[in-house]
Amino acid sequence: MSSIQVRPATLRDAKAIAQIHTIAAQQAYQGIVPDEQLKSLSVEKRQAYWREAIEYCEPQVQVAVEDEKVIGFVGYDRSRDEKSRPTTGEIWAIYAAPSHWDKGVGLALWDAARDGLQEEGCTNVTAWVPLRNERAIRFHELAGFKREMSTAKTAVVGSVKIEEVRLKRAIAG
Known part of the structure; x- marks a missing residue:
């Protein structure tokens, strides 16, 4: 039985x-x-x-906690796509500490985000993921997301151009 708890983030969690965002991004990218x-x-x-996001709930932020230590987080809200x-x-973002990859943290965070979005009246959910981030693509596909290849776009991250694709799924089911 997993001891992972998910709760709303507080300013102390920022x-x-x-x-986690920094180290996980460094490893993932x-x-x-x-x-x-x-x-x-x-x-x-x-x-x-993240302090500002937590303070203003934009996006809404939840954290995964194990033994009172934050081990992952998810930021979610209405779609920013025009x-x-x-x-x-x-x-908007979903990351687990690399030491906790493949241990159910992402799934616990996804479940919390799905519940939160459902409470907000959302019926579908999307995520933008770099095509070359195979771990993130695999995670989202295992969570029921499907690639929308017609959405592929180039995002500029610092000095680098990265191909991203939007993944989408229904909230229910």
């Missing part, structure tokens, strides 16, 4: 969220984003971003 860019990721900048329906939600 530093742990920023640390190795070989996709240049090393010098990955090394320049700043916990401080991410902490400021022309999306008001009933479409979006996973």
Whole structure:
């Protein structure tokens, strides 16, 4: 039985969220984003971003906790895509500490985000994922998301262009 608990994030969680976001991104994007860019990721900048997100609930943030330690987080809200329906939600970010990859943290976070989006009246949910981030694509597909290949676009991350694809699924089911 898993001891992972998911709860709404508090301002006190912002530093742990920023640390997980930074280290998980550095590992997940190795070989996709240049090393010098990955090394320049700043916990401080991410902490400021997540403090603001938690304070203003944009996006809504939940954390996965094990033994009172934050081990992952999810940020979700309405879709930021232009022309999306008001009933479409979006996973803005979902990360687990690399030490907890493949241990059910992402699934617990996804379940919490799905419940939160359903409470908001959303019927569908999307997520933008870099095509070369095979771990993230696999996670979303295992969670029932399907690729919408016609949505493939190039995003600029720092000095690098990254091909992203939107994945989508119904909230129920």
